[in-house]
Amino acid sequence: MRIPCPNCGSRSLAEFSYGGAALDRPPGDIGPSPETAPAWDDFVYRRDNPAGPLRELWFHAAGCRAWFVATRDTRSLEFIAEVTP
Protein backbone atom coordinates (compact mmCIF):
# COMPACT_ATOMS: atom_id res chain seq x y z
CA MET A 1 0.00 0.00 0.00
CA ARG A 2 1.23 3.51 -0.87
CA ILE A 3 0.11 6.41 1.29
CA PRO A 4 -0.16 10.00 0.02
CA CYS A 5 1.66 12.09 2.63
CA PRO A 6 0.70 15.76 2.17
CA ASN A 7 4.35 16.78 2.66
CA CYS A 8 6.35 13.95 1.10
CA GLY A 9 4.07 12.56 -1.59
CA SER A 10 3.32 8.89 -2.16
CA ARG A 11 5.35 6.74 0.26
CA SER A 12 5.41 3.10 1.36
CA LEU A 13 3.11 1.88 4.17
CA ALA A 14 6.21 0.82 6.16
CA GLU A 15 7.00 4.48 6.90
CA PHE A 16 3.68 5.17 8.61
CA SER A 17 1.89 4.53 11.87
CA TYR A 18 -1.86 4.24 12.01
CA GLY A 19 -4.01 6.45 14.24
CA GLY A 20 -7.45 4.98 13.61
CA ALA A 21 -10.67 6.76 12.69
CA ALA A 22 -10.46 10.55 12.75
CA LEU A 23 -13.26 11.34 15.18
CA ASP A 24 -14.41 14.64 16.61
CA ARG A 25 -13.48 15.07 20.25
CA PRO A 26 -16.60 15.35 22.39
CA PRO A 27 -17.27 18.57 24.28
CA GLY A 28 -16.44 18.74 27.97
CA ASP A 29 -13.80 16.98 30.03
CA ILE A 30 -13.30 13.23 30.18
CA GLY A 31 -14.35 11.86 33.56
CA PRO A 32 -17.16 10.22 35.45
CA SER A 33 -19.60 13.07 34.96
CA PRO A 34 -22.93 11.56 33.90
CA GLU A 35 -23.43 14.34 31.35
CA THR A 36 -20.22 13.79 29.40
CA ALA A 37 -19.36 10.12 30.10
CA PRO A 38 -21.61 8.54 27.42
CA ALA A 39 -20.17 10.76 24.68
CA TRP A 40 -16.62 9.98 25.83
CA ASP A 41 -17.34 6.25 25.99
CA ASP A 42 -18.54 6.44 22.40
CA PHE A 43 -15.50 8.47 21.37
CA VAL A 44 -13.02 6.06 22.98
CA TYR A 45 -14.67 2.70 22.29
CA ARG A 46 -17.39 2.70 19.63
CA ARG A 47 -16.79 2.95 15.89
CA ASP A 48 -18.84 3.21 12.70
CA ASN A 49 -16.38 0.69 11.18
CA PRO A 50 -17.63 1.33 7.64
CA ALA A 51 -17.05 -0.93 4.65
CA GLY A 52 -16.29 2.02 2.39
CA PRO A 53 -14.82 5.51 2.83
CA LEU A 54 -13.22 6.10 6.25
CA ARG A 55 -11.60 9.33 7.48
CA GLU A 56 -8.54 8.26 9.42
CA LEU A 57 -5.34 9.50 11.03
CA TRP A 58 -1.89 8.60 9.75
CA PHE A 59 1.54 9.52 11.15
CA HIS A 60 4.51 9.70 8.80
CA ALA A 61 6.87 8.23 11.40
CA ALA A 62 9.84 7.59 9.08
CA GLY A 63 9.41 10.80 7.09
CA CYS A 64 8.21 14.30 7.92
CA ARG A 65 6.74 13.12 11.26
CA ALA A 66 3.46 14.92 10.65
CA TRP A 67 0.02 13.64 11.54
CA PHE A 68 -2.55 14.05 8.81
CA VAL A 69 -6.09 12.97 7.98
CA ALA A 70 -6.82 10.98 4.84
CA THR A 71 -9.91 9.25 3.52
CA ARG A 72 -9.47 5.65 2.35
CA ASP A 73 -11.90 3.07 1.05
CA THR A 74 -11.66 0.07 3.40
CA ARG A 75 -12.83 -2.30 0.64
CA SER A 76 -10.36 -1.32 -2.12
CA LEU A 77 -7.68 0.12 0.25
CA GLU A 78 -7.40 3.12 -2.10
CA PHE A 79 -6.95 6.64 -0.80
CA ILE A 80 -9.73 8.77 -2.20
CA ALA A 81 -9.20 12.16 -0.52
CA GLU A 82 -6.74 13.84 1.75
CA VAL A 83 -6.63 16.86 4.02
CA THR A 84 -4.17 18.22 6.52
CA PRO A 85 -5.67 19.10 9.89
Added chain:
Amino acid sequence: MSHYSAWSLLRHALDGHRSWAPAWRDPAPRRHYRVVIIGGGGHGLATAYYLARTHGITDVAVLEKGWLGGGNTGRNTAIVRSNYLLAANSRFYEHSLKLWEGLTQELNFNVMFSQRGMVNIAHSNAELSALHRRGNAMRLNGVDAELLSRDDLGRLMPALDLSPEARFPVMGGLIQKRGGTARHDAVAWGYARAADARGVDIIQNCEVTAIRRDGDRVAGVETSRGFIGADKVALCVAGDSGRLAAMAGLRLPIESHVLQALVSEPVKPMLDVVAVSGALHFYINQSDKGELVMGGDIDGHNSYAQRGDPEIIDHVVESAIALFPAIRRMRLMRAWGGTVDMSMDGSPIITRLPVDSLYLNGGWCYGGFKGTPAGGTALAHLIATDTPHPIADRFTLTRFDTGDLLDERGAGSSPWMH
Protein backbone atom coordinates in the same frame (compact mmCIF):
# COMPACT_ATOMS: atom_id res chain seq x y z
CA MET B 1 -28.12 -39.10 9.69
CA SER B 2 -26.07 -42.17 8.95
CA HIS B 3 -23.48 -42.90 11.62
CA TYR B 4 -19.88 -42.76 10.43
CA SER B 5 -17.81 -45.76 11.51
CA ALA B 6 -15.36 -48.29 10.18
CA TRP B 7 -18.37 -50.55 9.58
CA SER B 8 -20.28 -47.92 7.52
CA LEU B 9 -17.12 -47.24 5.51
CA LEU B 10 -16.84 -50.94 4.75
CA ARG B 11 -20.53 -51.27 3.91
CA HIS B 12 -20.45 -48.33 1.49
CA ALA B 13 -17.26 -49.68 -0.07
CA LEU B 14 -19.32 -52.62 -1.36
CA ASP B 15 -21.05 -50.40 -3.94
CA GLY B 16 -18.04 -48.22 -4.63
CA HIS B 17 -19.12 -45.43 -2.23
CA ARG B 18 -22.06 -44.45 -4.48
CA SER B 19 -24.74 -44.68 -1.78
CA TRP B 20 -23.55 -42.10 0.79
CA ALA B 21 -26.31 -39.64 1.69
CA PRO B 22 -25.49 -35.91 1.73
CA ALA B 23 -24.14 -34.86 5.15
CA TRP B 24 -26.88 -32.21 5.50
CA ARG B 25 -30.07 -31.20 3.73
CA ASP B 26 -30.45 -28.16 1.46
CA PRO B 27 -33.85 -26.84 2.62
CA ALA B 28 -35.68 -23.80 1.28
CA PRO B 29 -36.06 -21.15 3.99
CA ARG B 30 -39.33 -21.21 5.90
CA ARG B 31 -41.21 -17.98 6.61
CA HIS B 32 -40.50 -17.98 10.32
CA TYR B 33 -38.10 -19.55 12.81
CA ARG B 34 -37.79 -19.32 16.56
CA VAL B 35 -34.08 -18.54 16.16
CA VAL B 36 -32.27 -17.25 13.09
CA ILE B 37 -28.47 -17.38 13.21
CA ILE B 38 -26.67 -15.18 10.70
CA GLY B 39 -23.37 -16.72 9.63
CA GLY B 40 -22.63 -20.33 8.68
CA GLY B 41 -19.12 -20.48 10.01
CA GLY B 42 -17.91 -22.48 12.98
CA HIS B 43 -19.49 -20.25 15.63
CA GLY B 44 -22.91 -19.99 13.96
CA LEU B 45 -23.10 -23.71 13.29
CA ALA B 46 -21.85 -24.57 16.79
CA THR B 47 -24.49 -22.25 18.26
CA ALA B 48 -27.20 -24.02 16.26
CA TYR B 49 -25.88 -27.41 17.34
CA TYR B 50 -25.83 -26.58 21.06
CA LEU B 51 -29.25 -24.90 20.85
CA ALA B 52 -30.62 -28.20 19.55
CA ARG B 53 -28.55 -30.59 21.65
CA THR B 54 -28.39 -28.82 25.01
CA HIS B 55 -31.55 -26.72 25.00
CA GLY B 56 -33.86 -28.72 22.74
CA ILE B 57 -34.50 -25.73 20.45
CA THR B 58 -34.59 -27.10 16.91
CA ASP B 59 -36.73 -24.47 15.16
CA VAL B 60 -33.51 -22.81 14.06
CA ALA B 61 -32.11 -21.58 10.74
CA VAL B 62 -28.46 -20.82 10.00
CA LEU B 63 -28.18 -18.31 7.14
CA GLU B 64 -24.92 -18.24 5.19
CA LYS B 65 -24.29 -15.76 2.37
CA GLY B 66 -21.80 -18.05 0.64
CA TRP B 67 -20.93 -21.64 1.51
CA LEU B 68 -20.38 -23.22 4.92
CA GLY B 69 -17.04 -22.33 6.46
CA GLY B 70 -16.14 -20.17 3.44
CA GLY B 71 -15.31 -17.10 5.52
CA ASN B 72 -12.93 -16.96 8.46
CA THR B 73 -13.51 -20.62 9.35
CA GLY B 74 -11.73 -21.58 6.13
CA ARG B 75 -9.09 -18.84 6.39
CA ASN B 76 -7.69 -19.25 9.89
CA THR B 77 -4.58 -21.29 10.62
CA ALA B 78 -6.41 -23.81 12.81
CA ILE B 79 -4.48 -23.38 16.07
CA VAL B 80 -6.17 -24.42 19.32
CA ARG B 81 -4.73 -23.37 22.69
CA SER B 82 -5.76 -21.95 26.06
CA ASN B 83 -2.53 -20.25 27.18
CA TYR B 84 -4.13 -17.03 28.39
CA LEU B 85 -3.09 -14.77 31.24
CA LEU B 86 -6.38 -13.29 32.44
CA ALA B 87 -8.68 -15.54 34.46
CA ALA B 88 -11.81 -14.78 32.42
CA ASN B 89 -10.11 -15.62 29.12
CA SER B 90 -8.35 -18.64 30.61
CA ARG B 91 -11.63 -20.08 31.92
CA PHE B 92 -13.36 -19.64 28.57
CA TYR B 93 -10.60 -21.00 26.33
CA GLU B 94 -9.81 -23.88 28.69
CA HIS B 95 -13.48 -24.87 28.59
CA SER B 96 -13.23 -24.69 24.81
CA LEU B 97 -10.09 -26.83 24.75
CA LYS B 98 -11.84 -29.49 26.86
CA LEU B 99 -14.71 -29.51 24.36
CA TRP B 100 -12.17 -29.86 21.52
CA GLU B 101 -10.74 -32.93 23.23
CA GLY B 102 -14.06 -34.75 22.85
CA LEU B 103 -15.39 -33.06 19.72
CA THR B 104 -14.68 -35.78 17.17
CA GLN B 105 -16.68 -38.29 19.25
CA GLU B 106 -19.37 -35.74 20.12
CA LEU B 107 -20.03 -34.91 16.48
CA ASN B 108 -19.20 -38.34 15.01
CA PHE B 109 -17.03 -36.39 12.59
CA ASN B 110 -13.24 -36.41 12.54
CA VAL B 111 -12.13 -32.84 13.24
CA MET B 112 -8.52 -34.09 13.17
CA PHE B 113 -7.72 -32.50 16.52
CA SER B 114 -3.99 -32.92 17.00
CA GLN B 115 -2.60 -32.02 20.44
CA ARG B 116 0.90 -31.60 19.16
CA GLY B 117 1.89 -28.90 21.65
CA MET B 118 1.90 -25.12 21.57
CA VAL B 119 5.36 -23.60 22.10
CA ASN B 120 6.17 -19.99 22.87
CA ILE B 121 9.80 -19.04 22.21
CA ALA B 122 11.58 -16.30 24.20
CA HIS B 123 14.47 -14.31 22.74
CA SER B 124 15.38 -12.22 25.78
CA ASN B 125 15.45 -12.53 29.56
CA ALA B 126 12.56 -10.10 29.79
CA GLU B 127 10.50 -12.20 27.45
CA LEU B 128 11.44 -15.35 29.35
CA SER B 129 10.26 -13.69 32.58
CA ALA B 130 6.97 -12.82 30.88
CA LEU B 131 6.58 -16.46 29.82
CA HIS B 132 7.31 -17.60 33.40
CA ARG B 133 4.56 -15.29 34.59
CA ARG B 134 2.16 -16.55 31.94
CA GLY B 135 3.00 -20.17 32.70
CA ASN B 136 2.41 -19.61 36.42
CA ALA B 137 -0.90 -17.86 35.70
CA MET B 138 -1.95 -20.76 33.49
CA ARG B 139 -1.10 -23.34 36.17
CA LEU B 140 -2.95 -21.33 38.82
CA ASN B 141 -5.95 -21.44 36.48
CA GLY B 142 -5.65 -25.22 36.15
CA VAL B 143 -4.21 -25.15 32.63
CA ASP B 144 -1.15 -27.22 31.71
CA ALA B 145 2.07 -25.29 31.15
CA GLU B 146 5.74 -26.26 31.28
CA LEU B 147 8.85 -24.17 30.95
CA LEU B 148 11.37 -25.21 28.33
CA SER B 149 15.13 -24.74 28.29
CA ARG B 150 17.08 -24.11 25.12
CA ASP B 151 18.00 -27.79 25.02
CA ASP B 152 14.33 -28.76 25.39
CA LEU B 153 13.49 -26.51 22.44
CA GLY B 154 16.28 -28.10 20.41
CA ARG B 155 14.88 -31.58 21.10
CA LEU B 156 11.35 -30.47 20.18
CA MET B 157 12.40 -28.55 17.07
CA PRO B 158 15.68 -29.82 15.59
CA ALA B 159 15.47 -27.23 12.81
CA LEU B 160 15.34 -24.28 15.23
CA ASP B 161 18.52 -22.17 15.12
CA LEU B 162 19.84 -22.24 18.71
CA SER B 163 23.30 -20.91 17.89
CA PRO B 164 24.50 -17.78 19.72
CA GLU B 165 25.07 -16.20 16.31
CA ALA B 166 21.37 -16.50 15.44
CA ARG B 167 19.78 -13.23 14.38
CA PHE B 168 17.32 -13.67 17.28
CA PRO B 169 19.08 -15.84 19.90
CA VAL B 170 16.76 -18.25 21.70
CA MET B 171 16.67 -18.11 25.51
CA GLY B 172 13.96 -20.62 26.41
CA GLY B 173 10.28 -21.20 26.06
CA LEU B 174 6.93 -22.35 27.36
CA ILE B 175 4.82 -25.24 26.14
CA GLN B 176 1.14 -26.09 26.50
CA LYS B 177 1.22 -29.75 25.51
CA ARG B 178 -2.56 -29.99 25.15
CA GLY B 179 -2.56 -27.23 22.52
CA GLY B 180 -2.32 -28.00 18.84
CA THR B 181 -4.32 -27.80 15.64
CA ALA B 182 -7.60 -29.04 14.15
CA ARG B 183 -8.94 -29.31 10.62
CA HIS B 184 -10.86 -26.04 10.21
CA ASP B 185 -13.32 -27.14 7.46
CA ALA B 186 -14.15 -30.30 9.39
CA VAL B 187 -15.30 -28.22 12.35
CA ALA B 188 -17.88 -26.41 10.21
CA TRP B 189 -18.93 -29.61 8.46
CA GLY B 190 -19.13 -31.62 11.66
CA TYR B 191 -21.29 -29.07 13.47
CA ALA B 192 -23.44 -28.59 10.33
CA ARG B 193 -24.08 -32.30 9.96
CA ALA B 194 -24.87 -32.78 13.66
CA ALA B 195 -27.14 -29.70 13.79
CA ASP B 196 -28.96 -30.70 10.60
CA ALA B 197 -29.57 -34.17 12.02
CA ARG B 198 -31.38 -32.51 14.95
CA GLY B 199 -33.64 -30.52 12.63
CA VAL B 200 -31.75 -27.25 12.14
CA ASP B 201 -32.18 -25.73 8.66
CA ILE B 202 -28.85 -24.75 7.12
CA ILE B 203 -29.48 -22.31 4.29
CA GLN B 204 -26.55 -21.41 2.08
CA ASN B 205 -26.37 -18.69 -0.60
CA CYS B 206 -28.70 -16.60 1.55
CA GLU B 207 -27.30 -13.16 2.29
CA VAL B 208 -28.88 -10.98 4.96
CA THR B 209 -29.47 -7.50 3.53
CA ALA B 210 -31.37 -5.86 6.39
CA ILE B 211 -32.52 -6.53 9.95
CA ARG B 212 -36.19 -5.75 10.40
CA ARG B 213 -37.28 -4.27 13.70
CA ASP B 214 -40.69 -4.06 15.25
CA GLY B 215 -40.27 -1.16 17.65
CA ASP B 216 -37.57 -2.09 20.15
CA ARG B 217 -37.44 -5.74 19.20
CA VAL B 218 -36.14 -7.65 16.24
CA ALA B 219 -38.75 -9.10 13.87
CA GLY B 220 -36.63 -10.95 11.35
CA VAL B 221 -34.21 -10.49 8.50
CA GLU B 222 -34.49 -9.43 4.87
CA THR B 223 -32.40 -11.77 2.77
CA SER B 224 -31.51 -12.43 -0.85
CA ARG B 225 -34.11 -15.23 -0.60
CA GLY B 226 -36.90 -13.11 0.89
CA PHE B 227 -37.98 -12.07 4.37
CA ILE B 228 -37.47 -14.59 7.17
CA GLY B 229 -39.26 -13.86 10.44
CA ALA B 230 -37.67 -14.78 13.78
CA ASP B 231 -38.34 -14.53 17.50
CA LYS B 232 -34.60 -14.18 18.09
CA VAL B 233 -31.72 -13.28 15.77
CA ALA B 234 -28.03 -13.91 16.48
CA LEU B 235 -25.06 -12.38 14.64
CA CYS B 236 -22.17 -14.83 14.23
CA VAL B 237 -20.34 -12.96 11.50
CA ALA B 238 -16.99 -11.97 13.05
CA GLY B 239 -15.21 -9.69 10.59
CA ASP B 240 -18.52 -8.21 9.51
CA SER B 241 -20.08 -7.67 12.96
CA GLY B 242 -19.88 -3.90 12.48
CA ARG B 243 -21.78 -4.02 9.19
CA LEU B 244 -24.50 -6.32 10.51
CA ALA B 245 -24.89 -4.33 13.72
CA ALA B 246 -25.22 -1.16 11.63
CA MET B 247 -28.26 -2.79 9.96
CA ALA B 248 -29.87 -2.71 13.41
CA GLY B 249 -28.73 0.88 13.98
CA LEU B 250 -25.97 -0.06 16.45
CA ARG B 251 -22.30 0.93 16.76
CA LEU B 252 -19.98 -1.64 18.29
CA PRO B 253 -16.61 -1.43 20.08
CA ILE B 254 -15.13 -3.30 17.11
CA GLU B 255 -13.04 -2.46 14.05
CA SER B 256 -12.56 -4.72 11.02
CA HIS B 257 -8.95 -5.46 10.12
CA VAL B 258 -7.16 -7.81 7.75
CA LEU B 259 -5.09 -10.73 9.03
CA GLN B 260 -2.88 -12.59 6.56
CA ALA B 261 -1.49 -16.11 6.52
CA LEU B 262 0.56 -18.13 4.09
CA VAL B 263 1.74 -21.65 3.34
CA SER B 264 4.88 -23.07 1.80
CA GLU B 265 5.07 -25.93 -0.63
CA PRO B 266 4.63 -29.29 1.14
CA VAL B 267 7.69 -31.05 2.53
CA LYS B 268 8.37 -34.13 4.64
CA PRO B 269 7.66 -33.85 8.39
CA MET B 270 10.08 -31.37 9.99
CA LEU B 271 8.07 -29.53 12.66
CA ASP B 272 5.57 -31.33 14.88
CA VAL B 273 4.62 -28.54 17.29
CA VAL B 274 3.00 -25.14 16.86
CA ALA B 275 5.76 -22.56 17.42
CA VAL B 276 5.22 -18.91 18.27
CA SER B 277 7.70 -16.09 18.70
CA GLY B 278 6.07 -13.13 20.41
CA ALA B 279 9.06 -10.87 19.80
CA LEU B 280 8.97 -11.56 16.06
CA HIS B 281 5.15 -11.47 15.86
CA PHE B 282 5.38 -14.83 14.13
CA TYR B 283 3.91 -18.32 14.34
CA ILE B 284 4.44 -21.51 12.34
CA ASN B 285 3.26 -25.11 12.20
CA GLN B 286 3.29 -27.89 9.66
CA SER B 287 0.00 -29.12 8.25
CA ASP B 288 -0.82 -32.80 7.83
CA LYS B 289 -0.23 -32.28 4.10
CA GLY B 290 3.31 -31.09 4.84
CA GLU B 291 2.93 -27.39 4.13
CA LEU B 292 4.47 -24.96 6.59
CA VAL B 293 1.60 -22.72 7.71
CA MET B 294 2.66 -19.33 9.05
CA GLY B 295 1.48 -15.89 9.86
CA GLY B 296 2.05 -12.78 11.89
CA ASP B 297 0.27 -9.66 13.02
CA ILE B 298 -2.72 -8.00 11.47
CA ASP B 299 -1.80 -5.39 8.84
CA GLY B 300 -2.86 -2.71 11.29
CA HIS B 301 -5.37 -0.54 9.48
CA ASN B 302 -9.12 -0.92 8.98
CA SER B 303 -9.87 -3.21 6.05
CA TYR B 304 -12.63 -5.31 4.55
CA ALA B 305 -10.47 -6.20 1.55
CA GLN B 306 -9.64 -9.84 2.52
CA ARG B 307 -6.16 -9.21 1.18
CA GLY B 308 -3.20 -7.48 2.75
CA ASP B 309 0.11 -5.84 2.08
CA PRO B 310 3.16 -7.83 0.89
CA GLU B 311 5.17 -6.17 3.67
CA ILE B 312 3.57 -8.46 6.24
CA ILE B 313 4.34 -11.53 4.11
CA ASP B 314 7.92 -10.31 3.81
CA HIS B 315 8.16 -9.96 7.58
CA VAL B 316 6.68 -13.41 8.22
CA VAL B 317 9.01 -15.09 5.74
CA GLU B 318 12.07 -13.26 7.17
CA SER B 319 11.08 -14.41 10.67
CA ALA B 320 10.63 -17.99 9.48
CA ILE B 321 14.07 -18.05 7.89
CA ALA B 322 15.71 -16.41 10.92
CA LEU B 323 14.31 -19.12 13.24
CA PHE B 324 14.54 -22.09 10.84
CA PRO B 325 17.39 -21.38 8.39
CA ALA B 326 16.90 -24.79 6.72
CA ILE B 327 13.73 -23.58 5.00
CA ARG B 328 15.31 -20.57 3.30
CA ARG B 329 15.05 -22.07 -0.21
CA MET B 330 11.50 -23.31 0.11
CA ARG B 331 8.86 -21.74 -2.09
CA LEU B 332 5.83 -19.85 -0.90
CA MET B 333 2.76 -21.57 -2.29
CA ARG B 334 -0.16 -19.39 -1.25
CA ALA B 335 -1.03 -16.34 0.84
CA TRP B 336 -4.43 -14.99 1.76
CA GLY B 337 -6.20 -12.57 4.08
CA GLY B 338 -9.32 -12.63 6.21
CA THR B 339 -11.31 -9.84 7.81
CA VAL B 340 -11.24 -10.04 11.60
CA ASP B 341 -13.29 -8.28 14.29
CA MET B 342 -10.72 -6.42 16.40
CA SER B 343 -12.46 -5.52 19.64
CA MET B 344 -11.40 -2.52 21.70
CA ASP B 345 -9.78 -4.61 24.44
CA GLY B 346 -8.71 -7.63 22.39
CA SER B 347 -11.28 -10.01 23.93
CA PRO B 348 -14.50 -11.39 22.44
CA ILE B 349 -18.06 -10.19 22.98
CA ILE B 350 -20.94 -12.63 23.52
CA THR B 351 -23.95 -10.63 24.55
CA ARG B 352 -27.50 -9.44 24.12
CA LEU B 353 -27.56 -6.26 22.07
CA PRO B 354 -29.55 -3.12 22.91
CA VAL B 355 -32.23 -4.22 20.40
CA ASP B 356 -34.49 -6.76 22.12
CA SER B 357 -33.99 -10.40 21.04
CA LEU B 358 -30.84 -9.57 19.04
CA TYR B 359 -27.61 -11.32 20.07
CA LEU B 360 -23.95 -10.97 19.15
CA ASN B 361 -21.05 -13.42 19.05
CA GLY B 362 -18.08 -11.41 17.75
CA GLY B 363 -14.94 -9.46 18.53
CA TRP B 364 -12.78 -12.57 18.23
CA CYS B 365 -9.75 -10.62 17.01
CA TYR B 366 -7.32 -13.14 15.45
CA GLY B 367 -8.28 -16.05 17.74
CA GLY B 368 -11.87 -17.13 17.14
CA PHE B 369 -11.23 -20.59 15.76
CA LYS B 370 -10.11 -22.16 19.02
CA GLY B 371 -13.12 -20.63 20.75
CA THR B 372 -15.63 -22.26 18.38
CA PRO B 373 -17.02 -24.98 20.71
CA ALA B 374 -17.20 -22.70 23.77
CA GLY B 375 -18.48 -19.72 21.75
CA GLY B 376 -21.31 -21.86 20.42
CA THR B 377 -22.02 -23.23 23.90
CA ALA B 378 -22.12 -19.76 25.45
CA LEU B 379 -24.26 -18.14 22.77
CA ALA B 380 -26.73 -21.03 22.70
CA HIS B 381 -27.08 -20.74 26.48
CA LEU B 382 -27.61 -16.97 26.22
CA ILE B 383 -30.24 -17.32 23.47
CA ALA B 384 -32.10 -20.11 25.27
CA THR B 385 -32.06 -18.65 28.79
CA ASP B 386 -31.35 -14.92 28.32
CA THR B 387 -28.66 -15.23 30.98
CA PRO B 388 -24.94 -15.36 30.19
CA HIS B 389 -23.16 -18.70 30.42
CA PRO B 390 -20.74 -18.69 33.40
CA ILE B 391 -17.75 -19.31 31.10
CA ALA B 392 -18.48 -16.14 29.12
CA ASP B 393 -20.15 -13.80 31.61
CA ARG B 394 -17.34 -11.23 31.34
CA PHE B 395 -17.59 -11.01 27.51
CA THR B 396 -20.15 -8.21 27.81
CA LEU B 397 -20.81 -5.14 25.74
CA THR B 398 -21.21 -3.00 28.86
CA ARG B 399 -17.61 -3.58 29.99
CA PHE B 400 -16.54 -0.73 27.72
CA ASP B 401 -18.73 1.66 29.71
CA THR B 402 -18.02 0.26 33.18
CA GLY B 403 -14.26 -0.18 32.70
CA ASP B 404 -14.33 -3.93 33.42
CA LEU B 405 -12.09 -4.57 30.39
CA LEU B 406 -10.30 -7.79 29.43
CA ASP B 407 -7.17 -6.30 27.93
CA GLU B 408 -4.84 -9.31 27.64
CA ARG B 409 -2.11 -7.22 26.02
CA GLY B 410 -2.66 -3.93 27.83
CA ALA B 411 -2.86 -2.00 24.58
CA GLY B 412 -5.86 0.20 25.36
CA SER B 413 -8.56 1.16 22.92
CA SER B 414 -6.34 0.83 19.82
CA PRO B 415 -7.64 -2.37 18.24
CA TRP B 416 -4.80 -2.55 15.73
CA MET B 417 -2.36 -2.91 18.68
CA HIS B 418 -3.90 -6.02 20.29
